Amino acid sequence: MSDGTGAGPGARARSRLTVLSGPSGVGKSSVLAELRRQGPDVHFSVSVTTRKPRPGEVDGVHYHFVDAGEFRKMVANGELLEHAEFAGNCYGTPREPVERALAAGRPSLLEIELQGARQVRAAMPEAQLVMLAPPSWDDLVRRLTGRGTEDPAVVARRLAIAREELAAEPEFDEVVVNADVRSAAARLLDLVVGPAPDVR
Ligand SMILES: Nc1nc2c(ncn2[C@@H]2O[C@H](COP(=O)(O)OP(=O)(O)O)[C@@H](O)[C@H]2O)c(=O)[nH]1
C-alpha cells in the first residue's frame, strides 16, 4: 500500500503519529483497550471533553472531564493540538503530551473524530490516518444501541453523524474493519508501530 505522501516508502515509517477515527459505536474504545494490552510502548493521548463521564469512565484515564469554561480557556491558551464539537459536546487533544512523546520517538495514537482528524492532517501531513469501520451498517446500529449508554435521541444524532464519517473513508490512509476486536487491534498495532525498516 502506498504511504500516500509521495515522499517514498520511508516517510510514513518515520511518522510516529497515528490518528484513529470511526463512528460512534464502531468499537474504538474496545479495540484500544485490547491494543493497550498488546502494545505497551504506545503513547495514548487522553483528550479533554465537556461530555459527562459514563459509568466506569475514570477522569484522567479515559478523558480529562472539564466544564465549558475550562475548555474555552485551553483553546484560548493554545493548549490543544486540535479540537471539535461532536453531538453537542466539545473534545480536544492536549498538545504537550503528544509533542513530548513524538520528540522521544514514541509511537503515539489519537482517537478523535473526523473534523479533528482533518485538522491534524492539515497541521501534520505526515500523520497516518486510520479509519475503524464496522462490518456493516446494521452491525454499527446494533453495537451503538446495544451499548445502552445513550438515550434514543442521542443515538439517532450519532448515527446521522456516522453516515458522514463513513463517507469520508477515501480521506484515510488505511481502513481497519472491526469484525473481531483482537484481530482489529493486532492490525492497528502493526500500523501504529510500523513495519520494521528492513522490510520496506
Ligand atoms: N476532535 C476530537 N474528537 C475527539 C477527541 N476525543 C474523542 N473524540 C471523538 O469524539 C467522538 C465522541 O466520543 P465519545 O463521546 O467518547 O463517544 P464514543 O465514540 O461513542 O465512545 C468520537 O468520535 C471520538 O473519537 C478529541 O480530543 N478531539
Ligand SMILES: Nc1ncnc2c1ncn2[C@@H]1O[C@H](COP(=O)(O)OP(=O)(O)O)[C@@H](O)[C@H]1O
Ligand atoms: N468486534 C466487535 N464485535 C461485536 N461487538 C463489538 C465489537 N467491538 C465492540 N463491540 C461492542 O460495541 C459496543 C460499542 O463499542 P465501543 O468500544 O464503546 O465503541 P466506540 O468507542 O467506537 O463508541 C460495545 O458494547 C462493545 O462491546
